[in-house]
Amino acid sequence: MISVVMLSGALLLTGTSNLCARLGETEAECAARYGKTSEGKPNKFGEKLQLYQAGGMLISITFINGRAECIAFEKQPPADWPEEEIELLLRANAQGKEWHRIESWGDWPLRWSRSDKARARYRGRRPFHDFLVIETDAYVELQTKKDNPALQNF
Secondary structure (H helix, E strand, O other): OHHHHHHHHHHHHHHHHHOOOOOOOEHHHHHHHHOOOOOOEEOOOOOEEEEEEEOOEEEEEEEEOOEEEEEEEEEOOOOOOOHHHHHHHHHHOOOOOOOEEEOOEOOEOEEEEOOOOOEEEEEOOOOOOOEEEEEOHHHHHHHHHHHOHHHOOO
């Protein structure tokens, strides 16, 4: 019985791993993983945002210069995330580096960072949203500059 439960868990995690977009992937690689989607729309900063649905998740990917720089995973319908599932998505986006848990901030009770300044944050169940966001340093830096015009020349 235990081996059946373990096998079921392994299959679930393997399936989630295959559905996981990865930072740095191209639009073509993401389309191959999830299938075609409608034409991407610009996000509030003007970067291309593509939405995909796979494995019971809505996956929002922001592309900068043709590469995935920010990925948001949201369960559909909203549901709790087992810690193992969060860890699996973080590992799939580790790019050879290690994630380290950091202090919570505001509405983001779980946060991680990597040595290359990439970061991830998880917001637990709220009225309608329960999601994990993983973003590169390039994405964070660009958003910071766009939020603060005085920083654009730095």
